[in-house]
Amino acid sequence: MATEQLRIRRPDDWHVHLRDGSVLASVVAHTARQFARAIVMPNLTPPVTTTEQAVAYRSRIMSALAAQDSPYTFTPLMTLYLTDNTPASEIEKAKASGVVHAVKLYPAGATTNSDAGVTDLLKYGGAVLEAMQKHELPLLVHGEVTDPDVDVFDREAVFIDRVMLPLRRQFPELKVVFEHITTKEGADYVMHAEGPVAATITPQHLLYNRNALFQGGLRPHWYCLPILKREVHRQALLAAATSDSPRFFLGTDSAPHVKGQKEKDCGCAGCYSAFHALELYATAFESVGKLDRLEAFASLNGPAFYGLEPNAEHVTLERAPLAIPQALALANDQIVPLAAGESLPWRFVG
Ligand SMILES: NC(=O)N[C@@H](CC(=O)O)C(=O)O
Numbered sequence: 001m002a003t004e005q006l007r008i009r010r011p012d013d014w015h016v017h018l019r020d021g022s023v024l025a026s027v028v029a030h031t032a033r034q035f036a037r038a039i040v041m042p043n044l045t046p047p048v049t050t051t052e053q054a055v056a057y058r059s060r061i062m063s064a065l066a067a068q069d070s071p072y073t074f075t076p077l078m079t080l081y082l083t084d085n086t087p088a089s090e091i092e093k094a095k096a097s098g099v100v101h102a103v104k105l106y107p108a109g110a111t112t113n114s115d116a117g118v119t120d121l122l123k124y125g126g127a128v129l130e131a132m133q134k135h136e137l138p139l140l141v142h143g144e145v146t147d148p149d150v151d152v153f154d155r156e157a158v159f160i161d162r163v164m165l166p167l168r169r170q171f172p173e174l175k176v177v178f179e180h181i182t183t184k185e186g187a188d189y190v191m192h193a194e195g196p197v198a199a200t201i202t203p204q205h206l207l208y209n210r211n212a213l214f215q216g217g218l219r220p221h222w223y224c225l226p227i228l229k230r231e232v233h234r235q236a237l238l239a240a241a242t243s244d245s246p247r248f249f250l251g252t253d254s255a256p257h258v259k260g261q262k263e264k265d266c267g268c269a270g271c272y273s274a275f276h277a278l279e280l281y282a283t284a285f286e287s288v289g290k291l292d293r294l295e296a297f298a299s300l301n302g303p304a305f306y307g308l309e310p311n312a313e314h315v316t317l318e319r320a321p322l323a324i325p326q327a328l329a330l331a332n333d334q335i336v337p338l339a340a341g342e343s344l345p346w347r348f349v350g
């Protein structure tokens with residue numbers, strides 16, 4: 001008989017966008033409902049580049065949650081946005097704060113709100129990377145090159161050769177998380193690389209291939225960066241996520257954009273999955289008969305990499321259909337969740 005209930009340690013989301021202001025106010029409870037902790041991305045406008053800003057952003061997150069009388073205990077783990085001008089001294093401050101848990105690399109122009117990102121990591125970032133390696137502050141990378149001559153479907157694989165390999169040769173002890181990997185090349189690299197390397201994987205990259213972008217017409221709500229890839233890549237990601245390797249862990253990359261910002265002539269990249277993240281992952285894991293691997297991926301591997309204890313509490317999912325709404329009334333607007341209108345076989349109970 002198929003499993004009817006699934007009880008796992010409370011998971012954490014190692015890559016999420018909570019935004020700010022009215023969007024923050026309406027999305028934070030979704031993340032807090034399923035996850036005990038989350039690595040919060042710093043790509044606000046303006047970006048979170050200093051420890052002081054990260055501390056202030058953290059209190060806005062906590063106030064937004066408190067304002068909703070949310071019954072959940074939730075700990076945001078903050079990140080700094082690396083720029084060409086980040087001083088090495090900021091790293092010591094960040095580490096000492098106890099609030100900042102990682103530094104995020106956005107290659108300039110690679111994705112949403114990345115204009116202030118790094119233009120040439122090894123040229124400008126040497127002293128900062130040295131400090132991060134010394135203070136054991138992980139570097140989280142959006143791993144795509146921005147070279148317009150590189151095909152958008154190849155940008156992750158090319159990033160490995162052009163940035164990842166030289167970076168890790170120069171800073172072999174630096175903890176690096178290859179965020180939201182989308183390719184077989186990315187999965188293979190992380191699986192076999194020497195040293196402290198890990199990767200997050202999103203639900204959309206485990207569940208869909210690039211056909212989803214064009215299913216019956218142009219589907220902007222499946223558009224995120226890095227873009228969905230071919231089926232062979234999806235299969236490789238599923239194999240990695242459900243493998244025995246502790247290097248792969250949950251990072252939804254839930255990235256809310258209001259409906260009008262997605263459905264336009266130049267729409268934003270990002271899928272919203274905080275509403276139904278665990279249900280999406282459970283569906284993906286079950287599709288390959290690996291539900292028993294979900295707990296390690298969602299609740300154990302991430303804390304181990306970041307040097308934190310796993311959560312003590314547990315959560316339960318039950319086999320019952322979850323109808324994903326066509327849209328969620330959020331932020332005085334609407335946000336369309338990933339796979340809107342479809343149904344999932346699992347439901348998060350609490
Ligand atoms: N993933 C996305 O498509 N978008 C993210 C940025 C990012 O994680 O690259 C966003 O902030 O909207």
Ligand SMILES: [Zn+2]
Pocket residue numbers: 111142179180225226
């Ligand atoms: Zn990214």
Ligand SMILES: [Zn+2]
Pocket residue numbers: 015016017041253255
């Ligand atoms: Zn992201």
